[in-house]
Amino acid sequence: MAKRIITISREFGSGGHSIGLMAAERLGISFYDNQIITEVARQSGLSEEFIRENEEYASHSNSFLYQIAMSAAGSYGYPSVYQKLYEAQTQVIEQLAERESCVIIGRCADYILRDRTDCLHVFIHADYEHRAAHVLEKYGDNGKPMQQRLKDKDSRRRNYYRFHTDRDWGVCANYHLALDSGLLGMDTCVDLILAAARV
Amino acid sequence: MAKRIITISREFGSGGHSIGLMAAERLGISFYDNQIITEVARQSGLSEEFIRENEEYASHSNSFLYQIAMSAAGSYGYPSVYQKLYEAQTQVIEQLAERESCVIIGRCADYILRDRTDCLHVFIHADYEHRAAHVLEKYGDNGKPMQQRLKDKDSRRRNYYRFHTDRDWGVCANYHLALDSGLLGMDTCVDLILAAARV
Numbered sequence: 001m002a003k004r005i006i007t008i009s010r011e012f013g014s015g016g017h018s019i020g021l022m023a024a025e026r027l028g029i030s031f032y033d034n035q036i037i038t039e040v041a042r043q044s045g046l047s048e049e050f051i052r053e054n055e056e057y058a059s060h061s062n063s064f065l066y067q068i069a070m071s072a073a074g075s076y077g078y079p080s081v082y083q084k085l086y087e088a089q090t091q092v093i094e095q096l097a098e099r100e101s102c103v104i105i106g107r108c109a110d111y112i113l114r115d116r117t118d119c120l121h122v123f124i125h126a127d128y129e130h131r132a133a134h135v136l137e138k139y140g141d142n143g144k145p146m147q148q149r150l151k152d153k154d155s156r157r158r159n160y161y162r163f164h165t166d167r168d169w170g171v172c173a174n175y176h177l178a179l180d181s182g183l184l185g186m187d188t189c190v191d192l193i194l195a196a197a198r199v
Numbered sequence: 200m201a202k203r204i205i206t207i208s209r210e211f212g213s214g215g216h217s218i219g220l221m222a223a224e225r226l227g228i229s230f231y232d233n234q235i236i237t238e239v240a241r242q243s244g245l246s247e248e249f250i251r252e253n254e255e256y257a258s259h260s261n262s263f264l265y266q267i268a269m270s271a272a273g274s275y276g277y278p279s280v281y282q283k284l285y286e287a288q289t290q291v292i293e294q295l296a297e298r299e300s301c302v303i304i305g306r307c308a309d310y311i312l313r314d315r316t317d318c319l320h321v322f323i324h325a326d327y328e329h330r331a332a333h334v335l336e337k338y339g340d341n342g343k344p345m346q347q348r349l350k351d352k353d354s355r356r357r358n359y360y361r362f363h364t365d366r367d368w369g370v371c372a373n374y375h376l377a378l379d380s381g382l383l384g385m386d387t388c389v390d391l392i393l394a395a396a397r398v
Contacts, residue, residue, distance in 0.1 A: 011372075120382075123371050123377075125371050125372050170370060170371045170372060171369060171370055171371065172322050172324050172369045172370065172371050172374070172377040173210075173324050173369060175371070175377065175379070176378075176379040176382045176383065177377070177378060177379070177383075177391075178322075178371040178374065178376070178377035179375075179376060180374070180375040180376070183319075183375045183398065184375065184376075184395060184398050185398060188394070188395065188398050191394065192376075192391055192394060192395065195387070195390065195391060195394065196383060196387065196391065199382065199383050199384060199387050
């Protein structure tokens, strides 16, 4: 195919992980979502637990303290632990793209790989009902109101993306293809991604 | 097809008009872009010239005077001429959707028809280079810097959409399918729209 790397950004509960996995399987290429955590841990020396809690879901990426921690890095000549994490993540994603054809989920990969011409950048979203049903099926009920649960996770992703890329998350112009998985269904989403990647 | 009405919102110069026309031809259904102006004129009594200048490109939709004119309507019990235009446009689009399968370009049709389940809402965008080349080829050089020309027209569409729908123009969540016509090419955009409309 012409586009050998597919990045997938997604609203929480839209099925972006599953759609990406199905696309990778149909193309016979690698799939990277949580596997990236292990690799970032190996290369950075940070613990997997820290990475899991602070990678794209960082709840504090919009907070004053986080921004201080990030910007203080330059002033003192050494990177904050958050900056170290983002840099390690960037490096791992760049290495993956250089090394092999693959599907990469989240983690600002669309932005990190924006200058490559062999990538297809995809955004997956869906209406509330479809996302709520998907989250319940996949993660169960954790006691929090569903509306809040979806909003919290997407807000963290939006803030993290905004902080590191200076772009707005979920805006059409940032992606080559954006799909409503609620209306289209997961199989059609995979078909459309594969058709677009052939260009 | 399952979705018998396709609305196409588009960045200026992205080829949305041509893509919509090709999709309508391939599906053997009607195509409405400027044809809507004639129908709005017939139903509202407003002149085609006034409609052409003040429909979705209204340069003043973000201006204080426009907003006063719009909101004054309710206070005085009669609609301003701008409100009359938007209402006539809404009515024409609802009638078209009720009457026949069709492709409708712009004019907040995605919002006006949001509660129908037989519509596919599409957004078309492209990078600066593709849009600049398309505008030059289609409309020629009018002496204004191209960057400004693209920005002006999209700003007017964005403001008009925002004013009438209270939504943000060009945000993935508002559309079932968003396509980068610069990367994908017009023919592939048509293929993807047809595949999505089949669902």
